[in-house]
Amino acid sequence: MSKFTLAAVAGASAAVGAATTAAFFGTRKQPEPTQTVTTTATTVGGPSKTTPPLPAPVPVGRVDPKALAAAAPVDPSGLFQYGFPGPVSDLRAVSSLTSSYNRTTRNPNWVAEHITPASVLMREGDRRHSVFEEDMTIPDKFRAKLKDYFRSGYDRGHQVPAADCKWSQEAMNATFALSNMCPQVGEGFNRDYWAHFEDFCRRLTTFYPSVRIVTGPLYLPKKEADGKWKVSYEVIGSPPNVAVPTHFYKIIYAEDGKAGGNVSLGAFVLPNDKISNDKPLKDFEVPVEAVERASGLEFASLLPPARRRQLCKEVSCSIIVKEYADRQKAFAKPGLPSPK
Amino acid sequence: MSKFTLAAVAGASAAVGAATTAAFFGTRKQPEPTQTVTTTATTVGGPSKTTPPLPAPVPVGRVDPKALAAAAPVDPSGLFQYGFPGPVSDLRAVSSLTSSYNRTTRNPNWVAEHITPASVLMREGDRRHSVFEEDMTIPDKFRAKLKDYFRSGYDRGHQVPAADCKWSQEAMNATFALSNMCPQVGEGFNRDYWAHFEDFCRRLTTFYPSVRIVTGPLYLPKKEADGKWKVSYEVIGSPPNVAVPTHFYKIIYAEDGKAGGNVSLGAFVLPNDKISNDKPLKDFEVPVEAVERASGLEFASLLPPARRRQLCKEVSCSIIVKEYADRQKAFAKPGLPSPK
Numbered sequence: 001m002s003k004f005t006l007a008a009v010a011g012a013s014a015a016v017g018a019a020t021t022a023a024f025f026g027t028r029k030q031p032e033p034t035q036t037v038t039t040t041a042t043t044v045g046g047p048s049k050t051t052p053p054l055p056a057p058v059p060v061g062r063v064d065p066k067a068l069a070a071a072a073p074v075d076p077s078g079l080f081q082y083g084f085p086g087p088v089s090d091l092r093a094v095s096s097l098t099s100s101y102n103r104t105t106r107n108p109n110w111v112a113e114h115i116t117p118a119s120v121l122m123r124e125g126d127r128r129h130s131v132f133e134e135d136m137t138i139p140d141k142f143r144a145k146l147k148d149y150f151r152s153g154y155d156r157g158h159q160v161p162a163a164d165c166k167w168s169q170e171a172m173n174a175t176f177a178l179s180n181m182c183p184q185v186g187e188g189f190n191r192d193y194w195a196h197f198e199d200f201c202r203r204l205t206t207f208y209p210s211v212r213i214v215t216g217p218l219y220l221p222k223k224e225a226d227g228k229w230k231v232s233y234e235v236i237g238s239p240p241n242v243a244v245p246t247h248f249y250k251i252i253y254a255e256d257g258k259a260g261g262n263v264s265l266g267a268f269v270l271p272n273d274k275i276s277n278d279k280p281l282k283d284f285e286v287p288v289e290a291v292e293r294a295s296g297l298e299f300a301s302l303l304p305p306a307r308r309r310q311l312c313k314e315v316s317c318s319i320i321v322k323e324y325a326d327r328q329k330a331f332a333k334p335g336l337p338s339p340k
Numbered sequence: 341m342s343k344f345t346l347a348a349v350a351g352a353s354a355a356v357g358a359a360t361t362a363a364f365f366g367t368r369k370q371p372e373p374t375q376t377v378t379t380t381a382t383t384v385g386g387p388s389k390t391t392p393p394l395p396a397p398v399p400v401g402r403v404d405p406k407a408l409a410a411a412a413p414v415d416p417s418g419l420f421q422y423g424f425p426g427p428v429s430d431l432r433a434v435s436s437l438t439s440s441y442n443r444t445t446r447n448p449n450w451v452a453e454h455i456t457p458a459s460v461l462m463r464e465g466d467r468r469h470s471v472f473e474e475d476m477t478i479p480d481k482f483r484a485k486l487k488d489y490f491r492s493g494y495d496r497g498h499q500v501p502a503a504d505c506k507w508s509q510e511a512m513n514a515t516f517a518l519s520n521m522c523p524q525v526g527e528g529f530n531r532d533y534w535a536h537f538e539d540f541c542r543r544l545t546t547f548y549p550s551v552r553i554v555t556g557p558l559y560l561p562k563k564e565a566d567g568k569w570k571v572s573y574e575v576i577g578s579p580p581n582v583a584v585p586t587h588f589y590k591i592i593y594a595e596d597g598k599a600g601g602n603v604s605l606g607a608f609v610l611p612n613d614k615i616s617n618d619k620p621l622k623d624f625e626v627p628v629e630a631v632e633r634a635s636g637l638e639f640a641s642l643l644p645p646a647r648r649r650q651l652c653k654e655v656s657c658s659i660i661v662k663e664y665a666d667r668q669k670a671f672a673k674p675g676l677p678s679p680k
Contacts, residue, residue: 073459073507076438079452079552082593082603083641085440087429087449098416100425103636104559109427112419119413141633167413212419219444221575229580232572235561240569253422263422293481296443301423 090138092179096171097160099179101135103142105243107182110216110297111159117205120164125172127162135179144178148237154244155191157184159215161198182217183236183244188274194248196319197270200281201252207315208264209257217245218269218294247271249291251299254311263303266311267291277321285312430478432519436511437500439519441475443482445583447522450556450637451499457545460504465512467502475519484518488577494584495531497524499555501538522557523576523584528614534588536659537610540621541592547655548604549597557585558609558634587611589631591639594651603643606651607631617661625652 079085089109090101099111134143149156159180165171174180184190204211221229234244247269254264267288268281292298300308311317419425429449430441439451474483489496499520505511514520524530544551561569574584587609594604607628608621632638640648651657 073456073462074436074454076436076452076454076552077433078454079438079554079593082643083638085450085452085554085637085639087427087440087442087636088638089427093417096414096416098419100427102427104634105636110425112416112425114414114416114418116413122413141629142636212416214419214425221580229575230572231575231583232570235569235571240561243571253419289481294444296427296445296482297425298423298428299425303422 090135090142090179092135092137092177094171094174095168096165096174097180099159101138101142101179103138105217105219105245106142106144106148106241107217107243107245108159108179109295110214111180112212112214113160113164115164115202115205115211115213117209119167120202120205122167125162125166125169127172129169130162130173130176132156132176132178132181135177138179144181144242145237146178148242149178149181149183152183152236154183154236155186156181157190157194157248159248160213161195163198164202182248183234183242183272184248185272185274189270189272193275193277193279193319194270196277196321197250197268197281199322200317200319201250203320204252204254204311204315208254210255212253212255214249214251214253214299216249216295216297217243217272218247218249218291219243220246220294222246245272247294249295251288251291252311253300254314260307262307262309263300264309264311264314265300265303266317267299269294277319281319282312282317285317430475430482430519432475432477432517434511434514435508436505436514437520439499441478441482441519443478445557445559445585446482446484446488446581447557447583447585448499448519449635450554451520452552452554453500453504455504455542455545455551455553457549459507460542460545462507465502465506465509467512469509470502470513470516472496472516472518472521475517478519484521484582485577486518488582489518489521489523492523492576494523494576495526496521497530497534497588499588500553501535503538504542522588523574523582523612524588525612525614528616529610529612533615533617533619533659534610536617536661537590537608537621539662540657540659541590543660544592544594544651544655548594550595552593552595554591554593554639556589556635556637557583557612558587558589558631559583560586560634562586585612587634589635591628591631592651593640594654600647602647602649603640604649604651604654605640605643606657607639609634617659621659622652622657625657 087103090103092099092101097111097113100109101107102109132146134145136143138144156178158175159182160175162172162175165175184194201211201213219231219233221231224230231246233246236242236244249267249269252264252266252268254266256262256264265288267286267290268284269286269291270284288299427443430443432439432441437451437453440449441447442449472486474485476483478484496518498515499522500515502512502515505515524534541551541553559571559573561571564570571586573586576582576584589607589609592604592606592608594606596602596604605628607626607630608624609626609631610624628639
């Protein structure tokens with residue numbers, strides 16, 4: 001059935017002018033009857049040995065509707081006897097992060113972390129001892145794979161940065177699961193501007209006793225020449241499996257450390273592309289609600305307005321550029337992550 | 341802040357060569373402090389009356405890490421004190437359908453229905469008495485709006501068809517909520533081939549005492565000239581709000597009516613485009629797992645393989661073409677929905 005189906009999908013796709021979906025659908029097989037059947041548009045096989053012509057499902061008056069109508073006629077939720085379709089978020093709560101996974105894009109919906117002045121100064125973990133790995137808690141057919149990233153041209157971009165979790169080797173290792181990754185442009189973004197932005201977040205712990213950060217991908221529309229808005233993004237892997245986000249967001253919660261105290265919020269959206277180091281970080285600041293509308297998520301529904309402050313009015317929201325090679329050299333050394 | 345932010349986003353987007361996201365982010369405002377502040381890249385205001393230069397968050401040695409490190413250093417799930425980010429599925433269970441909504445695409449994830457020989461023969465509902473309406477159970481910022489569809493060029497395409505719910509006016513009315521809709525190509529699809537496909541599903545009730553159908557949108561990648569796979573779809577509304585699916589799926593469960601009995605499964609994926617009436621329905625048949633991989637959902641996880649049968653081996657999976665005008669004429673009349 002697999003071959004037949006792929007051909008059928010290719011045929012279906014031809015109707016929209018695209019060799020669309022054959023590869024995407026992959027090659028896995030459904031449970032099959034034991035009998036092998038040659039299946040074409042005109043020859044169909046039956047589950048039994050002989051194959052009489054199949055009746056078309058036209059009304060034949062076998063059912064007395066009045067007899068059945070007395071009862072409640074339908075039960076749509078009865079579907080659940082076959083399982084709940086989802087979506088399932090594959091929530092993952094480990095020492096260094098809490099995340100929600102998207103089984104359609106094979107990227108996280110969001111990954112939450114927490115850093116403190118103490119946690120960012122500890123030096124128990126070293127990324128040279130960590131390895132990228134698939135998240136085996138996610139069912140195979142929905143899992144992002146190492147091979148999807150291989151030769152894709154994109155970095156395996158941490159959402160919670162490894163460098164935020166040096167307080168424990170185990171905590172750092174946990175950030176290397178692919179459920180904490182998205183495909184990111186490497187040069188000019190993941191290894192540069194985005195890294196400077198992550199460094200900015202860490203530096204906030206010199207000002208606030210507790211900082212929470214939620215990071216995740218976005219797939220944003222842009223206006224085409226014809227005036228229509230279109231979302232367009234690559235999907236890497238063969239068959240295609242993992243979506244390449246067009247943008248990434250961070251929601252920053254800088255807490256004053258008092259119970260029920262003030263929370264200084266900052267929200268940023270950066271394009272998944274080379275960004276010049278002279279671009280001000282504040283250019284990427286957006287209202288929290290903008291990220292909510294774009295992501296379908298809510299980030300502060302239980303935070304009363306009276307407790308909210310605006311991060312970039314309390315600290316200077318700007319990056320400090322440190323060259324990639326320098327950062328790499330400095331990585332394994334004890335010392336402060338921030339340059340002078 | 342709103343004006344500033346939109347400009348900032350437009351600036352950010354320029355970095356990826358697109359006037360991307362300003363409109364998408366909308367014009368809603370965040371809670372603001374009472375003081376108005378002129379915010380530019382170099383001038384920032386503080387929450388207090390005077391605005392001394394803001395310190396950059398560089399390490400100043402105010403924190404004694406050893407004192408803090410004794411405790412568990414971080415608590416990522418502490419984020420939930422501000423609310424759970426989601427995704428939330430906005431499950432809707434009414435008499436005629438059970439659905440799950442996607443707050444990112446503003447379309448359903450899936451809509452489940454149940455039809456029987458009795459339910460499809462009843463004639464208590466008439467679509468002339470139903471009106472399209474927004475689903476007010478969904479928060480405003482995530483809701484599909486009537487104005488999004490207005491002059492979009494797309495039909496408000498029922499996922500559970502109105503014609504499957506003639507057994508009660510109330511049941512039919514419930515199918516007119518926009519949470520049961522997706523933007524569909526009208527001519528050649530929603531009003532033609534897709535309608536014939538829906539008719540095929542109803543005719544299954546002449547063969548099976550109970551039929552369940554799950555319907556929903558897909559956003560499938562296609563292979564570009566450069567060999568890369570890309571997902572690309574329009575977003576309608578101003579600002580852009582509702583995604584236009586590239587494809588639609590139906591999973592059909594034809595039940596034999598016995599407790600723990602056999603279930604004949606059929607899965608179909610059709611492009612959201614004109615389809616010629618002479619295209620065989622079987623060309624669109626796919627394995628259930630293909631839809632699962634593409635949608636991120638699971639449709640039969642609790643259905644044992646021993647109970648599964650293949651629908652298109654038991655009945656002829658083919659449409660019967662009836663012209664749109666004829667169907668419209670016949671719509672309000674009592675009688676069988678299927679032509680001879």
